[in-house]
Structures are given as C-alpha cells and as structure tokens.
Amino acid sequence: MNVSRSILHNERGLALITVLLVFVLLLTLGSAGLVYSVIDIKSTTHYDTGNQALSAAESGVLHALSTMNSAGVSNFQNDVVQRWGQLYGTGSKTMPSSSKVSYQVAVAADPTKPADAGSITVTGFAPLQAQRVLTVTVQKGGFVGVPGAIYLAAEDVTSTFSGNAFEVNGNDHGLNGQIVAGGISKPGIATRNDGVTNGVISSLSDLQKDNVQGAGFSLNPLTPSVQTTSGPSVADLERIVANLLALPGVVSTNQGDFNGSSETLGTVAAPKITRLTNPNVRMNGNASGAGILIADGSIEINGTFDFVGWIIVRGATVINSSHHEHDDTVVLGNATIQGSLWTGHLDIKVGGSAVIDYCDACLRLADQTSTTTANIPRPMAVVSWQEVM
Amino acid sequence: MWLMAALRRLRSDSAGFSLPEIMITTAISLAACATFLSFSNFQLAALRNQADQLDMQTAGRSIVDLFAREVRRAGRNPTCAGTFAAIAEATSYRLRIQSDLNGSGTIDGHNEDITYGFNTYSRAITRLADGVTDELVSGIDPTGSRLRYFDAAGSELIPVWALTQAQRNSVRRVRLELTVRSGATRYGRSAPLQTQVSTDVDLRNRFFVAKTGCP
Numbered sequence: 025m026n027v028s029r030s031i032l033h034n035e036r037g038l039a040l041i042t043v044l045l046v047f048v049l050l051l052t053l054g055s056a057g058l059v060y061s062v063i064d065i066k067s068t069t070h071y072d073t074g075n076q077a078l079s080a081a082e083s084g085v086l087h088a089l090s091t092m093n094s095a096g097v098s099n100f101q102n103d104v105v106q107r108w109g110q111l112y113g114t115g116s117k118t119m120p121s122s123s124k125v126s127y128q129v130a131v132a133a134d135p136t137k138p139a140d141a142g143s144i145t146v147t148g149f150a151p152l153q154a155q156r157v158l159t160v161t162v163q164k165g166g167f168v169g170v171p172g173a174i175y176l177a178a179e180d181v182t183s184t185f186s187g188n189a190f191e192v193n194g195n196d197h198g199l200n201g202q203i204v205a206g207g208i209s210k211p212g213i214a215t216r217n218d219g220v221t222n223g224v225i226s227s228l229s230d231l232q233k234d235n236v237q238g239a240g241f242s243l244n245p246l247t248p249s250v251q252t253t254s255g256p257s258v259a260d261l262e263r264i265v266a267n268l269l270a271l272p273g274v275v276s277t278n279q280g281d282f283n284g285s286s287e288t289l290g291t292v293a294a295p296k297i298t299r300l301t302n303p304n305v306r307m308n309g310n311a312s313g314a315g316i317l318i319a320d321g322s323i324e325i326n327g328t329f330d331f332v333g334w335i336i337v338r339g340a341t342v343i344n345s346s347h348h349e350h351d352d353t354v355v356l357g358n359a360t361i362q363g364s365l366w367t368g369h370l371d372i373k374v375g376g377s378a379v380i381d382y383c384d385a386c387l388r389l390a391d392q393t394s395t396t397t398a399n400i401p402r403p404m405a406v407v408s409w410q411e412v413m
Numbered sequence: 414m415w416l417m418a419a420l421r422r423l424r425s426d427s428a429g430f431s432l433p434e435i436m437i438t439t440a441i442s443l444a445a446c447a448t449f450l451s452f453s454n455f456q457l458a459a460l461r462n463q464a465d466q467l468d469m470q471t472a473g474r475s476i477v478d479l480f481a482r483e484v485r486r487a488g489r490n491p492t493c494a495g496t497f498a499a500i501a502e503a504t505s506y507r508l509r510i511q512s513d514l515n516g517s518g519t520i521d522g523h524n525e526d527i528t529y530g531f532n533t534y535s536r537a538i539t540r541l542a543d544g545v546t547d548e549l550v551s552g553i554d555p556t557g558s559r560l561r562y563f564d565a566a567g568s569e570l571i572p573v574w575a576l577t578q579a580q581r582n583s584v585r586r587v588r589l590e591l592t593v594r595s596g597a598t599r600y601g602r603s604a605p606l607q608t609q610v611s612t613d614v615d616l617r618n619r620f621f622v623a624k625t626g627c628p
Contacts, residue, residue, distance in 0.1 A: 046449070053456040060463050067471055071478065082621075161491040163627070407627050408491040409617035410514065411482055 073154035076125050081148030081158040084127030088144045095256035096401025098267040101138035105131050125150045140164045157412040165405030167391055170364045171255040172214030173382040177368040178258055183224045188231050189377040194238020194249050197381040210382050212238035212249035221252045258368040273395030274299055282307045289313030292332055295389050316390045328358045333390035337367040362386045466606050469593045472550045473610035481614045483527055484587050486512050488618035493627035494518040500584055503576040505559045506531040531558055557592030587614045
C-alpha cells in the first residue's frame, strides 16, 4: 500500500516527457528549417558557379582571339585551324584567379568559306559540375595596317645605320608622299622584343636618331621611333609568304639584274604581287612598282627604285652600305618605299638617301589586287555570340 | 469485513484530489497546452513562410536566369545577312528580342523571336515564343517590377511609351527588376511575403562583337 501511494504522488516523469516532446518538436522544426536553408544555399551556389563557368568561357573566347590575332590571319583554315594545337596548346586552361575554374577551346573553319570565317567554341567549367558553352562566329576583320614602316620579325637582329640622309617614318603618309594630317602613327621601326629594340636604338648615332620618326619619337630627350610591338615571327612570316604565293595572279621572276630604264613591278592603277626568286637581285636602273614585292633572297638597289605597297625581304636588308653580303638587301640609290618593309633576316643595314615611309593608303592598295583581296594579315573579328543551351 | 474496512479507509484518506486542486491543475494544463500550441503554430507558420519564400526566390532566380540567357544573345547574326532588329520592341513592361539562332539569315527558327511581358492584370510574367505563351510566374508586384534600358555610356534610356527605333538600336544593357509577392498575409506577419530579384544583362552581340566583323 505504501508503494502504491508513493507512485501516485510521484510527478517527476511528467516533466521529462514534456521536455522530450518539446525537444522533438523543436528538433523537427529546426531540421526542416535547416533543410530549406541548405536548399537555398545550394541553389544560390549553383547559380554562382554557373556564372563562374560563363565568365570562364568568355575569358576563353578572348584568349582564343588574342592567340589567333597575335600574328594576324591570312587564311583562317591554314593559319589557325590546322595549327591550333601549336598556337594555343591542348587541354583546358585554368583561370589564374581560381584553380577550380577552367575553360576549353575548339576552333573550326566555316565549311563554305574556310579561309575567311569560322567559329570558336569554348566550354567553361566551374565547381559543382557547372558548365557553360559559348560559340562565337568569327570572320576576317577589316584592314588594320601593319606594325611599322620597317618591321623586324627576327628574335635577334643586328642593325647598322650609315650616313645621315636616310629617313624612316612611321607617321602615316598619303599616296602623294605627304604626311596625312590626323593620320595614324606607327613606329618607324617595329620589333618583336625589347632586346632587338634596344639594339636598334643603340646602333643609331645621335645624328641619326632623328631620322627615325613615328610613334614614340621625341626631340627632347632625343628618342627615335623604335618600339616593341606584337607581330608575326619569322615562321609566321614564312607562312604569310606561303599564303601570298598561293594567291592567284602572282608574278614570279628569276631575273637577277634589273638594268632597264623603266622596269615596272606593278602600278598604282594595277598593283600586283611580284615574287623575285633570284637569290641576289640587283636594281641598277630605274625601277618602280606597286602592290606586294616578295624577295626570296637579297635586293641590291643601286639606281632609283620607287615602290608603293608592301615589301617582304626574306634575306637581310642593307641600304647603302659600303659592304654587303650576297644575301643582303642593298639600297644604294634613291629608294623610296611608301608602305612598309618587312624582313625576317638577322641583319639590317640602312643608309644612303633611302626613304621608307609608312603609308596606310599604299598598304590598302597592296591589300587588294585585281585578282585578290585581303592580302595583308588582319585580325579575326567576332560577328556573333551565342550561349549554347 | 476487511472490504468494508478498506472502503472506510479510502473515504477518510486525505490524499485524493479536491475540486480546487483539479480546477487549478486543469487551468495550468490548459495554459501550458495553449502556450505549447501557440509556439508550435508559430513555428509551423514560420516554416511555411520559409518554404514559400524559398519557392518565390527560386522562381525569381529561374526567371532571371532564363531571361538573362535569352536576352544576352539577342541580335545574333552569324551570316551578317540578317536585317532583323535585336530589340524589336521595348517598353517598361514588354521586351521583344530576335536572334538568328540557326544561321539561316532570317528569323524563322525555334526561339528566335521571344517576347517577355508583364501582365499587370493577372500579375504574371509571360514568355511568348513560337506562338506559345507561357506564364512563368504569378504574383508579381507591378509597382516593383519593370524593365530598364541603358546605352553604351551607361545612361538610362527612358521610354515615353516605348523606346524609339534609334533608342532600341543603342541599347547595350537591359535590367530586369522583379518583385514577387505571396497572395495573402500569413500568420505572424502584417504583410505578404515578398522577394525582389534583379539582373543586368549586357547584349553580347552588341558589345562583344567587333564592328569591323561584318562587311
């Protein structure tokens, strides 16, 4: 009887049950709330990583454009698509800001016009398996000119300047030889690296420094217009030449000596692409030309030579030097080159009364002959953008 | 005899509950139950509100994502031959965009002509594409939802009624501002649930594309 009474009076178990019930209720509600919060956070995080993947893909597009445009494009199929592994590499690239965000790039030529157009497809990757795919259509853009009045494509160049009568000018000149007011200004001499730039500058005497004018030129302090720019390498130059030589209407000649009184290699009215295959070309008479002139070896100009357009010398360049080798380009006479002179050789020697002026209009003339268009390399431009869903 | 003695003992036992004791106990129990139920209801309402808020946020986020993806590509013209307008119509409550997705040079394919609209009567956002109108979300607040347009300099292009063609041609960025509200007030709240989302969308085919690309 005493035990029964004790049980009836004992109320401590009720408190325990009540606390347990409240605790279970709170736990249930708390867990549910936590689940909702986790769902919300996951949703936000996925949205965020999706945007990261999109940004990575857009970075990939810019990276691809920068890569293919560093040397300009003559033929998209040959210059870019076939060489993409060499130009850009393979595999995915990681974003510098985050090792978990990356992108992969693929390029393809347009089936109907592979030389001029194509597409870049970039897949951006981010954490949580986020992925975005962009496809941009690219097309050869407009004419943008060339790096400078003289462009040195080699990585190591020995330059020599003699006399004080030569002129190299990167300021834009018209077809009439006059400076174009408000025209573009390019370097008088453009190079691919600072070593060559410094070498060219140090090879100019104080008297000669003001003979090289254009972008970056100043009289005080006296600074010649010699600058490092982006541009094609020697290998790129050879590829550009190969593309040019594959164009229709190229006139090739193995003539070594041009001794006539009026040798003509194209005119302003009818510019053309001329290839000089002889390893030692000598221009002793009066010659003129317009369009594109490609010299496989050296050119020695002893007479008068006026050229409007783009000259590419695969041998060395020597202008009015007292001494020259057989593979040099030698301009001993009154050479006037309006447009641009490129060389991939290791030596350049400039002197005499040669005038090499950057001329945008002249290069535009060279860009289009009667049988060809867009001869000068140009950047690929994006014409459309699409996110593939 | 022993049974009678036990009953007498029970009747005289003072350990039983008196009426006041039962009433007080009942009152305390009811108060405890009421408190518990009130607390429980409040928690459940908060949970429901949280779920509804999450639904509204998810819906808003989904619409923003879809809108951004489709507006971002407006004006795609890979052949350079298209003569359509990237933005064919633009008001504060309606946006019609066109893109040549299949590269045919004309607007003739799936999802190439899309119109987003705010229906102020049904308080819904609609998407019209390929002749089919879908209601993307309902319960939008017309006063807090609108479309805004900006040019390349970042200046807002304010439509009198609708943007002119010249204004539409200069749009570089579209801003979607969206406020979604629940239908009624909830337990423990004096106002309906509300979520606000917004996004700025740059038209990639207007700023990413080089002007020199198409002849």
